[in-house]
Amino acid sequence: MFVVVNLKAYPCDPVAVAEAAADVADETGVRIAVAPQAADISRVAETGVETWAQHVDAVDHGSHTGSTLAEAAAEAGAEGTLLNHSEKRLRLADIDGGLRAAERVGLESIVCANNPRQIAAAAALEPDAVAVEPPALIGTGTPVSQADPEVVTDSVEAADAVGDVDVLCGAGISTGDDLEAAAELGAEGVLLASGVAKADAPKAALRDLVEPIAE
């Protein structure tokens, strides 16, 4: 299982969360990545944690003020990028362009989508993985794996019908039970934010989350 902790724009200390994630990953053997704000990628990567961008733009070097260039994210230490998160929704051409930019610089990619139909469309663009996240459950603490298990199983089925792409799920995930339920539904990972970024003790939250799959 792959655990991706998206820090969004939460007022947490990205380095403290990254150090906690690096420690828990080392202790348990579970693959954990942290996706901070773009400006924090390099200092998060310096902790040794696997670091992801929250987004990269469908641009090359050139006159693209305000964009997030894939090359810059990779040079800062990102190993992957999210795309089309429901809070950073993209047009189809921009998802495809962002994926090609990620490929250009060797970034792994996860394309986010709301439901199984969108997962099938996202999988057709050949990302490394897709993540189904029903927006209504995001930030609620009500885990998708418990609240709407069919959306996970149907997304796994929809992605499998398109090609060889990993399926993660997110929204409301915070505990080991939530992660175990996601795995039982066929997800190969989880995408979460508030359960760790807003936790008083991120390391304890991560330890609890990965406990069921710790080596």
Ligand SMILES: O=C[C@H](O)COP(=O)(O)O
């Ligand atoms: O990127 C993470 C997802 O939006 C889920 O957020 P959440 O764990 O706060 O529900």
